Amino acid sequence: MLKHKLVNTFGISLALIIGSSALFSDIASAAYYGVGTSINPYRITDCTDLQNINNNLSADYILVANINCDGVSFNDIAYSSDFTGTLNGQDHTISNLNVSEYGLFGNTDNATIENLTIGSGSINDSTSDDYFGGVIGYANNTTISNVHSAQSLIRSAQYGYAGGLVGYLTGTSTISQSSFSGTLNDTNAYDEYVGGLVGLMNATSITDSYVGGTITTSASGSDFKVGGITGMEETGTISNTYSSAAINVNSGSTYLAAGGLEGELEGGSINNSFSSSTLSGSLGAFSYEGAVFGEENSSLTNIYFDAYLASDVNCSGSGVECNTENIGNATPNYFKDNDSNGPFNNWNFNTIWSITSGYPTLDDIQLFNATSGIPNAGDANGDGTADSYQAFVGSVEGSNNIWATIELPSSNECSLGNLAASSPTSYSGYSADTSLISYDAYCSSVGLSVPVTIIFNTQINTSKAILLYYNPNTGTTSVVSNAVFGTITVGGVTETTVTYTVTDGGAYDDNSTADGLIIDPIEIAVPATATSSASTSSPDTGYGTPNSTNSRTSITELVVSIALIVLGYFLVMKRSNRESASD
16 A cells, blocks of 8 residues: 655755755755755765765765665775764665675764665674664664665674664664664674664664564673664663564573563563564573563563464563463464554554555555556666666656656756646646646756656647646746657657756746756646547637637638628629619
């Protein structure tokens, strides 16, 4: 169930951009462009741009396309200093990211990481006895929202904190609507905290998140904690979470704690959560293992677990009780395909979670499926490359299931954002054949004249059509004089195209300022007298077009009558003249 369908859309308010156009006057000349502010962030188009975040750790960044880091030797961002800016992935994916040491980011403080998936790749840490995470090693006062990882994480160093997303989460940090579905393999551990989301959390919160995949550990020392969500929760709050991870603990370690959700709940609280983790392996002396917690010394409410998958009817190794389900595999689908069983009755299935045939999923994670609905399986312009990997191509669905794909030339270094479809405008004598399509073009230079091609995934009769530009600031609509209509075949389907040129700061730029930002709402319109887009009715010339068959008939009859009267007059005059001559 896709609850919102908008592709390649920046999370920047269109009204905010229009009202702050002066901030676009200084376009950076770096490989990525923008000025690094929240209104005009640096735009990341490839793995080199991503690595260059190290050049300014306090700026704001957005991804404008999927990124493939295959073959790139990538170093941790903020390895020795804190990243204090923002990174908005814009629902894009980084693939084949291979990093050594800490993670994508080593250290963050007062930072925001959001709307990002790390879809594949690996992090291999064999040297740093410290912090290790798929996204962040050490996160202080950091907001992490709608962030997902499917990486392969391998750690063989001793002493530290390892997490699928974050190694150590502290301060006022929060994780929400996020997940880990990769593999986490921690070997040779000693005095270690390992969790599917977080190794160790302190004074933070984790909400509406889950873990799948596999967690494997082999500890040889003492004081070792491993859990599906966290290795240890010292303080903080966890709510509306679950783990379905396969957890395999092979340890000769003493004082070990292993649980389906948490290795040890030392402080804080956990609420409205469940574990369907499988637990296997062997434990050393003085160790605790439970279906949900290894050890539990704090507050829990509304906690459930699948006893059959855990091979354990004990919620905690220290004796606490939880809600036990699926004993003897009697109810294997208790946590699947529903939103009413506990703890789901306390979850938000309207705007955050969705039901699936398996365990619940997060609504926002579906936005990362770049081919969802887009024509030609995600390559709407038919150039052989998925549009999600091209910053200058984007698609949006309008009315009647007609998709519009906007394409800018890559040579202009312009990226697309804020694609939207809305109700059409009115123009005298014409009716709209498409929705009003809005988009922003962010360009590396000011004052550019940029050719724009828009592809509609249907065939429209354009013999009498015009392209209209609508300016919401003035409420006026005008004809785009340089528009050229054509057709293109994509995936065996004949589709209508329109190409025109828009100049930064020119007549068709919504903010009317040469600032590197082009805002341009457009639509195709046909004569209003047409009964469909296939009509060949004449367009309005500006002097008015008759609006019915009856009126056209009446005018014709009037013209014929006048002609007959004039002809009769001349005949009468001619006869009168002949008679006068004969006299």
